[in-house]
Amino acid sequence: MKHKFYLLYSRSDHMLQHKRTRYFNRSDIINNHPYSLHFDIFLSEQNKTMKEIGSWHYPVYFDYLPAFRLAVVLKFPSWFGNATLDPCLKNNCTENSICAPLLNLNHSYYCSCKNGYYGRHCSKYEPLCHKYCSENSICRPNHNTILMNQRRPYCICPLNYFGPRCILKNDPCYSDPCFNNGTCLVREHSNEEASYICNCSTRFYGEQCTKEKAFVHINLNMKNDSFVRATVIQLYNMNKTTLHIQYQQVQNGLPSRFHYAHEGPYAPHLVDHYEAICFSHNPQIDHCGKCLSKGQCLHGDLTNSKDFICLCPKCYQGPHCELNLQAFGFTLDSLLIEFSKKG
Structure with a gap:
């Protein structure tokens, strides 16, 4: 079974400064690795409960780079299941945590917080776990806060249950x-x-x-479109003094034609004359905030949160403008300045 995962580094001001500091401090890069990937494994028992039985931990080396690729095959070690070789025979985990082995490191273990507990030593408890996650699921109070800035806990579901709260069966x-x-x-x-x-x-x-649906095909006869980076096409439905966005799409550049599938047996009537009318409009309807590094976000289909285009500023690339190329670029002026300092 093969899976692909794409993860983004934190883009907060604190973490960006931390990234720049690590780039210019080679000794810190060699000795410290603040990022790591964890693959936790759970055993589903007969009473529908779950038990965490171990994890694979892989540190992210050279985390100051724009991207890091990890290709790994997860295997159980030969000592797994042998009680006499279990690294948890002697451990320092607290009463609010359980000990589990690190499956890619011999004689190593980690302390995993019990259901509802969190913190460095699992000393904090989230009462919301008791009523939010379903019975027999495992509640991680701070996972959604880290990943999606949400106050709701993260629920790990038992076998044959699913959904944000593990109540769907x-x-x-x-x-x-x-x-x-x-x-x-x-x-x-x-x-x-x-x-x-x-x-x-x-x-x-x-x-x-x-x-x-009824299909509408519109051809655009426009010239000098080489400077156009992206185009947002909107179809409005007029209701007295209010405009309602009925359809929206976004494309790179300026298309010569586009298609619209109308929800109805007949195509809508398109106004072909010029007229000035004032309408009320809420700009938050098509607001898009998916881009990083002050990139401009253009939303496409308003019912699809993944349909957008980011227009990145200079020296930034990537689907979300998440890649910073400033640390790897140089100019003739910078080389001359550096050479004059040495002279």
């Missing part, structure tokens, strides 16, 4: 209720009952994707 998508290549998505209710919604393909809409 029936899969209504098993019968494939969405037609015409629609994707079935389970959604969660506060009463712990599961239902589904259909994410329809481009040509269809409706609760089960059974209705076909």
